[in-house]
Every structure is written in structure tokens, then in C-alpha cells.
Amino acid sequence: xxxxxxxxxxxxxxxxxxQTVSNPxxxxxxxxxxxxxxxxxxxxxxKPGLQTNATFDVKVLYSEIDNITITKxxxxxxxxxxxxxxxxxxxxxxxxxxxxxxxxxINAEIAGKNVESSLMVYGYPAExxxxxxxxxxxxxxxxxxxxxxxxxxxETPPTGTVYYFNxxxxxxxxxxxxxxxxxxxxxxKKYIQVxxxxxPDDSGFTDRTYHSVDFSICLLNSADExxxxxxxxxxxxSKDQFNGYLYFPKIGxxxxxxxxxxxxxxxxxxxxxxxxxxxxxxxxxxxxxxxEGIPASALAALPSADTDSANPIIQKYAEYITQYxxxxxxxxxxxxxxxxxxxxxxxxxxxxxxxxxPQIANIYSSFHIASSFxxxxxxxxxxxxELYAAMVRSIGIEVKMQRGEETETEPGHMWNIVYIANQExxxxxxxxxxxxxxxxxxxxxxxxxxxQDFKDAHDLVYxxxxxxxx
Numbered sequence: 001x002x003x004x005x006x007x008x009x010x011x012x013x014x015x016x017x018x019q020t021v022s023n024p025x026x027x028x029x030x031x032x033x034x035x036x037x038x039x040x041x042x043x044x045x046x047k048p049g050l051q052t053n054a055t056f057d058v059k060v061l062y063s064e065i066d067n068i069t070i071t072k073x074x075x076x077x078x079x080x081x082x083x084x085x086x087x088x089x090x091x092x093x094x095x096x097x098x099x100x101x102x103x104x105x106i107n108a109e110i111a112g113k114n115v116e117s118s119l120m121v122y123g124y125p126a127e128x129x130x131x132x133x134x135x136x137x138x139x140x141x142x143x144x145x146x147x148x149x150x151x152x153x154x155e156t157p158p159t160g161t162v163y164y165f166n167x168x169x170x171x172x173x174x175x176x177x178x179x180x181x182x183x184x185x186x187x188x189k190k191y192i193q194v195x196x197x198x199x200p201d202d203s204g205f206t207d208r209t210y211h212s213v214d215f216s217i218c219l220l221n222s223a224d225e226x227x228x229x230x231x232x233x234x235x236x237x238s239k240d241q242f243n244g245y246l247y248f249p250k251i252g253x254x255x256x257x258x259x260x261x262x263x264x265x266x267x268x269x270x271x272x273x274x275x276x277x278x279x280x281x282x283x284x285x286x287x288x289x290x291x292e293g294i295p296a297s298a299l300a301a302l303p304s305a306d307t308d309s310a311n312p313i314i315q316k317y318a319e320y321i322t323q324y325x326x327x328x329x330x331x332x333x334x335x336x337x338x339x340x341x342x343x344x345x346x347x348x349x350x351x352x353x354x355x356x357x358p359q360i361a362n363i364y365s366s367f368h369i370a371s372s373f374x375x376x377x378x379x380x381x382x383x384x385x386e387l388y389a390a391m392v393r394s395i396g397i398e399v400k401m402q403r404g405e406e407t408e409t410e411p412g413h414m415w416n417i418v419y420i421a422n423q424e425x426x427x428x429x430x431x432x433x434x435x436x437x438x439x440x441x442x443x444x445x446x447x448x449x450x451x452q453d454f455k456d457a458h459d460l461v462y463x464x465x466x467x468x469x470x
Contacts, residue, residue: 056089057087064085066081066112068082068109069107071104147189152186163184180195181193181286183286186286186289192245214233215257216257248290253290301393307393314394322395331392339388348387348433350380382403401414401416402416413430413458
């Protein structure tokens with residue numbers, strides 16, 4: 001995993017230029033903005049609440065400018081006659097609110113033709129939280145669920161040790177090894193903390209690189225049959241360590257399984273030589289008798305598979321991005337903006353897995369969980385939707401992921417539905433990220449959004465194997 005770079009820029013601008021040039025060979029129209037002695041031609045941000053001096057510079061190659069107008073929204077703020085091939089103007093920019101933006105339209109009259117460019121100025125924190133390294137975090141229990149009497153209950157002593165599904169039945173021969181709790185049967189209330197290691201072993205795949213481990217907690221009936229299940233995913237650091245909390249929504253007996261799926265394709269050049277265990281099978285199991293369930297009002301806050309909303313990396317970043325927001329709607333919108341436009345740590349890029357790892361065959365598999373996508377910022381639609389869900393959920397807003405497939409053989413798509421004040425808001429971060437000029441069409445926070453158009457492009461197209469999940 002890569003360390004997220006802390007930016008030193010205190011205030012900056014987002015530039016998104018779209019030019020309409022009648023003859024680009026004759027009229028090369030270049031617009032830049034300079035602030036604090038730095039010139040920007042890509043993405044950057046103004047910190048909310050600030051006013052910043054900015055210098056607009058316009059340059060035309062192979063021709064001369066006759067007139068320049070600069071419009072903010074519908075208000076014309078500059079209209080000047082120009083003589084020459086360049087124009088420079090300093091002005092004071094007001095930073096929009098967090099997640100908001102102002103559009104500046106720069107129009108140049110050149111040899112009787114109009115050339116136009118747009119500058120979008122976004123209100124956003126200028127610096128990300130410091131020291132966000134996947135190797136350096138300790139996950140804490142969700143604050144809304146914490147209680148001093150929760151966790152493992154030692155009044156009835158735990159018994160046995162974790163059972164491992166390898167021929168030797170030992171921890172040492174397992175790809176996934178539980179350090180705590182190292183019991184087979186235990187009593188608990190609401191949640192337990194688990195920690196351990198995930199590493200290649202000759203009972204599995206010797207060449208695999210892990211970045212996450214899946215846990216499936218399965219509620220059992222009196223016949224030990226699975227009647228309901230929940231999944232949680234923990235990030236594995238570069239030292240092969242993982243830690244996190246398993247939450248038990250209902251009272252009852254559970255089997256807890258750990259899986260090494262989702263990551264097996266990363267380095268599939270060879271497999272272990274002894275007793276290969278199929279990647280879809282559990283690596284280990286232990287039993288939990290849960291004595292106290294989780295209140296129904298708190299269920300929407302729980303993490304889920306690949307959506308590790310309890311990860312401190314996710315929580316700290318979401319809190320920072322939304323620090324100036326006053327309502328849940330503003331928070332949900334600010335996180336959408338963040339995933340669409342990125343920040344000073346970089347932008348999020350849609351890239352098929354085959355382009356990231358050319359050696360793999362299954363190009364549509366997901367190799368990220370939300371926290372690792374936040375760091376790497378390269379992924380596919382489910383990575384975008386899972387990161388959005390994790391960040392929104394981490395600040396207490398209910399959100400689900402909807403997925404469907406276009407055909408049985410083609411890849412599907414995933415997007416989000418956010419629930420605020422008994423109202424649904426449809427959000428597609430992937431399509432917004434891929435169409436920055438029209439990003440407002442893909443989130444129901446904006447007037448540009450049309451619900452029927454959205455459903456026609458999503459629900460009607462991706463209509464096979466539809467699932468709406470946390």
C-alpha cells in the first residue's frame with residue numbers, strides 16, 4: 001500500500017476546461033489561473049470560508065484577442081477590449097461552501113470567432129488528514145455500539161481452539177491464522193475483536209499477495225443449519241496483519257468462518273504444491289453464542305463485505321471531507337464530490353483490472369476493498385460504489401449498493417442509494433467521475449438529475465441478477 005501524500009497547498013483551484021474552437025490549428029486558446037505564485041492547470045481546491053487572490057491568464061497562439069469576458073454563473077464580472085495575443089487579470093475569488101462550486105466562463109473573441117473555456121472553483125478542504133497509512137491503524141468498535149459489558153463474556157470460560165481446515169488441522173499450516181480470540185467456543189455480547197495474520201502457505205497458494213480477509217458470521221438454527229449470514233472484510237497490512245470487529249446482529253449461536261477469496265487472482269502464476277484448498281472454501285471456523293443483539297436502529301451503520309466503514313482510514317477521511325457540512329444531505333453530497341473530483345492526493349480513475357494486473361484472466365474481479373481503493377484510487381464501478389458506501393456509512397448515514405448485470409456473460413454495474421430523512425437519493429460515483437462536465441446528472445442531490453433517465457440507464461439496462469445490499 002502507498003502512503004497518502006500530505007499536500008502543503010493551503011488554497012488552490014479546480015480547473016476543468018472545455019473549449020469550443022472553430023479552428024484549433026489557428027486559435028490555440030490557453031487558460032491558466034495563478035494563486036500564491038503557483039499556476040494551476042489541473043485539479044485543486046479552495047478551502048471553504050476563504051477569499052483568495054487569483055490571476056487569470058489567457059494566451060492565444062497564432063492569433064490575437066479582440067475582447068475578453070469572464071462570467072461567474074450568470075453575472076458578467078469582466079468585459080474588456082484586448083489588443084494582443086494575451087490577457088491577464090487579477091481578481092478576488094470567494095470560496096464556495098464545502099461540496100459546492102462556482103463556474104467561471106471565459107469567452108474570447110478572436111478574429112471574429114468566439115472561443116470559450118470554463119473554470120470550476122470548488123469549496124473543499126485543502127489538505128487531507130495526515131499520516132493515513134494502511135500499516136498504522138488500530139480499528140475501534142463503532143462508538144454507537146460500544147459498551148463496557150460487550151465483547152467476549154468470560155463468566156463462562158471459552159473452550160477449545162480455532163479449528164483450521166487443513167490436513168494437519170493446525171494454525172501453522174493455514175493461510176489465515178487467528179491470534180485472538182484463539183478459542184473454538186465462546187460467549188459474546190454484540191461484537192468481538194479479532195486479529196491475526198494472512199500469508200501464503202503450502203496448504204493454499206504460495207504466491208498469493210493478500211490485502212484483505214473476509215469473515216462470514218452465520219446464524220444457526222437448532223439443527224445447526226445456516227439461516228442468515230453477514231460478511232465483514234478487514235484490510236491486511238504489508239506485515240500480513242489484520243484486526244477488526246465482528247458484529248452479531250441477533251441473539252443466537254453462530255459459526256464464524258474466515259475466507260481467502262477475492263484476492264486469489266492477484267498473482268496466479270502458480271499454486272501451492274500440497275493439499276490445495278479451493279479459494280471459495282473457509283480456512284477456519286469457530287463458534288460464538290451471542291447473548292445480546294444489535295438494536296435495529298444501528299444495523300445500517302454496520303460494515304459489510306468489501307465495505308469496511310469501521311476502518312479508521314475511512315472514518316478519518318470522511319470526517320475531514322465533511323467537516324464544514326451542517327446536514328446529512330451536504331455530507332452525502334460532499335463525499336460524492338470527493339470521489340468524482342479527487343483531491344490533492346490524486347484523482348480516482350476507472351481502470352479495468354486487466355490494465356492493473358495484465359497477467360490475470362478474470363478482468364472484472366474486484367481486488368479492492370473500500371479502504372485500499374481510497375489509498376490506490378484505481379478501480380472499477382464496484383470500488384467506487386463501495387468506497388462511497390463506506391465513507392457515507394462511517395458518518396452515520398444509511399446507504400445501500402445496487403448491482404445488476406446487462407447479460408449473463410457481460411460485466412454488470414454497481415451504484416448507490418442513500419437514505420436521508422425518509423427520502424431516497426440515487427448516486428452513481430462511477431459515471432459522475434467519468435463525466436465531470438455532467439456529474440450532476442448522476443446524483444439526486446442536484447436539479448440536473450432526472451430520476452426517470454437515471455432508472456432507464458440503470459434499472460432497465462442492468463436488469464439481471466439485481467441485488468440491493470448493505
